[in-house]
Amino acid sequence: MKVLKLSLSLFLSCNFLLSANENNTSLDAYISEFKKEQFKYDYEKNEAEGAILRDSWIAPLQLSYSYVKSKPYANELTNQNAAIRMDQPIFQSGGIIYGIKFANASKLYSDYSIDVAKRKMIKDAVTVLMQIKQADLRENAQKLQIINSRINLEQKTQQYLNGQLDSGFLDDAIIALNVVKQALFDIQTAKEKLINQFSTLSDLSYESTQIPFLELISIDEFLEHNLILKQNSAEIKKNQYYKNVTIAKYLPKVSITAGYTWSNTEQQFSDSVIFINDLAYYNYGIKASIPLDINTFRDIESVKIDYLKAQVVQKDKKRELKALFSQVLHNIDNFDKKIALSNDSMNIYKKLLDDTRELFLAGYKTQYDVDTLSNSLEIQKIDSKVFEIDKQLELLTLYEMYVNN
Numbered sequence: 001m002k003v004l005k006l007s008l009s010l011f012l013s014c015n016f017l018l019s020a021n022e023n024n025t026s027l028d029a030y031i032s033e034f035k036k037e038q039f040k041y042d043y044e045k046n047e048a049e050g051a052i053l054r055d056s057w058i059a060p061l062q063l064s065y066s067y068v069k070s071k072p073y074a075n076e077l078t079n080q081n082a083a084i085r086m087d088q089p090i091f092q093s094g095g096i097i098y099g100i101k102f103a104n105a106s107k108l109y110s111d112y113s114i115d116v117a118k119r120k121m122i123k124d125a126v127t128v129l130m131q132i133k134q135a136d137l138r139e140n141a142q143k144l145q146i147i148n149s150r151i152n153l154e155q156k157t158q159q160y161l162n163g164q165l166d167s168g169f170l171d172d173a174i175i176a177l178n179v180v181k182q183a184l185f186d187i188q189t190a191k192e193k194l195i196n197q198f199s200t201l202s203d204l205s206y207e208s209t210q211i212p213f214l215e216l217i218s219i220d221e222f223l224e225h226n227l228i229l230k231q232n233s234a235e236i237k238k239n240q241y242y243k244n245v246t247i248a249k250y251l252p253k254v255s256i257t258a259g260y261t262w263s264n265t266e267q268q269f270s271d272s273v274i275f276i277n278d279l280a281y282y283n284y285g286i287k288a289s290i291p292l293d294i295n296t297f298r299d300i301e302s303v304k305i306d307y308l309k310a311q312v313v314q315k316d317k318k319r320e321l322k323a324l325f326s327q328v329l330h331n332i333d334n335f336d337k338k339i340a341l342s343n344d345s346m347n348i349y350k351k352l353l354d355d356t357r358e359l360f361l362a363g364y365k366t367q368y369d370v371d372t373l374s375n376s377l378e379i380q381k382i383d384s385k386v387f388e389i390d391k392q393l394e395l396l397t398l399y400e401m402y403v404n405n
Helices: 026-030 033-054 095-161 167-201 219-224 227-249 296-362 367-399
Strands: 006-009 062-070 076-091 211-214 253-268 274-289
Touching (some): 026 095, 033 095, 095 211, 227 296, 296 367
Antiparallel strands (some): 006 211, 062 076
């Protein structure tokens, strides 16, 4: 199998060239700046929330100050109080270490979640762009069909006027021309919808924008560098560390406590004598605790189940991805068969066209016959190009989940 490679190729030429390396950010250009900015903020928010969770074991300092003036009796009383206190855990039976690991795993899982959403949007934008290119091809093919239908109508008209055909054949030719014209209108309508959809996803012009080309990868590489499996692995780690954090929550905990308190009381007597009571002191110590909770084992069992389920989900997802890969291979094989069929038809039309041109020069065939076969040959070429893009659309399904860093 070939390694997945990415390059940009001009659609009109259909000569797809491959670059040596794929940069996962290279397709970011297909989504709009507004959408890229939204993802940037998602990553930044996740970074901030991850740091908060990582450092959550560090207890905050409790600062307080109060100023109260009162006059319960004849004399005015003023009280000031200030304090700083700390209650910092230094041992939680491994809970601190596992808490930090849980925070890092949670951040990684969230990053992968953002990656998945971003990659899906990129895939949507590229998919729509490819469908627009296909619509361009189908529009060109349909115009050739219309030309052939007009030629057929002119031939039928001449044959009818010469008494060689009855009016029923002429009516069929008129109806056939209207049908292919209506089909062209349908293609153009669908194309406009795709163009509008692309404009909501991207800042690029669909007319001048190049489309990517992807090659097939091996099933082993697809699974090894699979974004969904990486996300699931991060979830397993996250649940594992959370299980350990939960267990540690019910084990012995040791903390350092310290504080400093200051208070000041002033009382104004009627004879202007002020009574002042000023007090300041500190305290420090160490404390140990262990919770006794009736739901301890239930809580631990619950998070353990989440951890075990995540492992099963990983295995199940891997099986789903293998089935998806097989389906993509099957679909690509079918498109290869259609391409081969178009190539066979092209060879037939090319031979017929060459023979018809010779007969035309000899006076046995008309220009109508030459033009009809020439247009039919071009239609087969267009069909082959449409099928090539269909193969790319299949590979986009794999690209959406493939990350090679």
